[in-house]
Amino acid sequence: MRGEEIILEVQNLSKVYDKEVLKLEKFSFQRGKIYGIIGPSGAGKSTFLRLLNLLEPPTTGSIYFKGKAVSMNGDAALAVRREMTMVFQKPLLFRSSVSENVAYGLKARRFPKEKTQERVEILLAKVGLKGFANRNAGTLSGGEAQRVALARAVAFEPALLLLDEPTANLDPSNVELIERLILDLNRETGMTFIMVTHNIFQARRIAQEVVFLHEGRIVEVGETEKIFTDPQDQRTRDFVEGRMIY
Amino acid sequence: MPPLLEGISEAFYLILTFDPYLMRIVFLSLQVSGTAVLLSTLVGVPLGTFLGLKPAGRTRLISKLLYTLMGLPPVVAGLVIYLLFSRMGPFGVLGLLWTPAIMIIAQFVLALPIIAGLTMIAIRSRGKTIQETALTLGAGKLLTAWTVVRESRFAIFGAIVTGLGRVIAEVGAVMMVGGNIAGRTRVMTTAIVLETGKGNFELAVGLGLVLLLIAFIINSLLYRFQEGGKNSAW
Amino acid sequence: MSPLCTAVHNELNKERGLRKMRFFKQGVKKEHGKGATLYFLFPVICLMLAFLILSGCAQAPAPIAPHPQEEASAEPVEKPVEEAVADKYIIMATTTSTYDSGLLDVLLPAFMEKYGIEVQVIFKGTGQALELGQRGDVDILLVHDRASELRLVEEGYFSDRHDVMYNxxxxxxxxxxxxxxxxxxxxxxxxxxxxxxxxxxxxxxxxxxxxxxxxxxxxxxxxxxxxxxxxxxxxxxxxxxxxxxxxxxxxxxxxxxxxxxxxxxxxxxxxxxxxxxxNQYGVMAVNPQKHAHVKYASTQKFIDFMMSPEGQDIIASFRIGGESLFFPGKGIKD
Missing domain, CATH: 3.40.190.10 (Periplasmic binding protein-like II)
Structure with missing residues (x-):
């Protein structure tokens, strides 16, 4: 592990819609790890990710990226967004070719044109879609689309990748492929992952550290195996042992 | 031969021989309505996109206003524009009354709510997701806005074509502000009213056929855009 | 891990050290790519097109003027009556009955030929035509409601009224x-x-x-x-x-x-x-003292023409199916 370098930190973060859905005192994510955020429906998992990716402003509190407080506005927010990205549960592919989709983030960053094509080919090969470059993105299956979305997200080598239920509704072979990609990327590039999943088995398979959220609060954090075999909190135990109905 | 049939055969003759009177009217119609729609697009698409990306709750009033204006009767628009631009009105000094320019203004007012409103509806259904996807991929403000518009292009083309269909077929506003002056502000719809009044059914039917043909082309385009949207929607 | 993946990762890693720094710097500096450029260009191009079409609109339908001194402007130029610059056109409001008869199709080209001034015609009911004249939205009227006409002349809205023809x-x-x-x-x-x-x-x-x-x-x-x-x-x-x-x-x-x-x-x-x-028809000009912008000088030419032997003769000889539709001059006693 790359250890102690903190990539993302939140302090006194809260979000109130009609009622308070998230309230966190202080939490740090370390560079190079894969985090799994688990918890029952309505625990605030997706809200947490949306705040981290600056898609919504927090009601109170601050987010620190690489030690600097993140502002929601303008160029500062853009600079932070440039270093992280998010893959949604239902990815939206642009109405154009597969290769244009993968190249979108590169174009936004003015990546040299002559190198773009090469990189797109490499990435497509990586997600098992070699030869799909000129296909209309609208004609892909769900699993293929999610793989394109993943290739699109990692194309510009973000330091941090946020995943919101990336494999929900996918068939087992696609789930396996995507999980392997996440593990490979983490091992070989040191990319940090924060993955929200309702699937505790998936969290156990790939996360190194697990955060259990319940009713908008962090109940327990720990190394994956410890959370699953020796949870300290009764609620965590109920959840990982499948007794919490949600 | 009954008048309608006679009208139709005479109409085809006028169309096929490119009758200059007919052609001039058709050309002016396309110029006026085309320009009006172009200007409405320039204002309406950015406006609709902006509104569509705002939470629906915060744009309730302006949405209601847009929906109401989408059904604005052309004669009412014409009356208001006439009163504004009449010599006694606040913009009278511009001397725009009875010119193609003021007809464009009137049709702009008619097309704008349609284009802005339909764009807003289209963006509201999918725009937020597109916007967030672009943002998370590191797009700046402009690229994000462009992406949202580009991704909604089929619906937006549909909105534009709907606007064109409305203004090219309206008679009330252009009659009131344009005055139906021969060779200057006479468009297809006002000419149909006039020629019918004079009993020149052949010419009226001929103009009607051209209008119908244009409506058909417009709707074919609309249909294509909607089909295109379906095929590549994911 | 497949050999392919390994190769790819090696490729990515190899580039990383050097490229990553350069990569992100480039990214932060410039935010909009080709798409954004298009976004800029699109309205500009549309605007240019709009202007082209608009200017075409304003000028194309206007007839070729024998007097090129005046620009093809939609805006009537204010000028003193004495100044003898010819207008390109004047706007006349008349009644549907006059328009539908076809008389103007004979009368106006004759006037155009002689003076080079086009008369653009808006046809409304007499009441609305009088209203347009009172508001100064037209230059001249040819209508048939003698009592109202005389009253409005009295009130100063119109001038130079003549009993031009009757039917x-x-x-x-x-x-x-x-x-x-x-x-x-x-x-x-x-x-x-x-x-x-x-x-x-x-x-x-x-x-x-x-x-x-x-x-x-x-x-x-x-x-x-x-x-x-x-x-x-x-x-x-x-x-x-x-x-x-x-x-x-x-x-x-x-x-x-x-x-x-x-x-x-x-x-x-x-x-x-x-x-x-x-049914007495009257021709009258919008009073320039009420509305300074009207093309008074040109309307005088038209009225003179209508009342001249030539104009009156055109009216008298206009026939449909051998029948006279209008008779020149005044047809009733006051």
């Missing part, structure tokens, strides 16, 4: 003439007969000169009880005649419009010649 109104109805109007001499009697028998009567109902005359006749005939036999259609003369024909009713019309549409109608003249039916 008459006629009553038309179905050939079978169920109300028995044929043979009557007084139009008031005919109106009373229609009201008494409840025969269908179509009225313009649009504040036109014809409608105003019709109202006067009803008043003289003492009819004030209008039931469902009386249809106020709110249309121009041509449309009203066609509706009357379809419904086989009666209506009051100017002779000109009736003659020009006669072939397409199933109607006959059932009453004519009553002095009450005289």
């Amino acid at each position: 008459d109104f006629v009553m038309v109805g179905p050939a079978a003439d169920p109300a028995g109007v044929k043979g009557m001499a007084k139009v008031t009697d005919a109106f009373s007969a229609i009201a008494g028998g409840g025969y269908t009567f179509l009225s313009r109902g649009d504040d036109s000169g014809t409608y105003r005359r019709e109202l006067k006749i009803w008043e003289k005939a003492g009819v004030s009880d209008f039931r469902d036999w009386y249809l106020s259609v709110g249309q121009g003369m041509g449309d009203t005649l066609r509706m009357t024909s379809e419904m086989q009713g009666y209506t009051l019309t100017d002779r000109g419009t009736y003659l020009s549409l006669k072939d397409k109608l199933d109607l006959e003249i059932v009453l004519q010649g009553d002095p009450v039916l005289f």
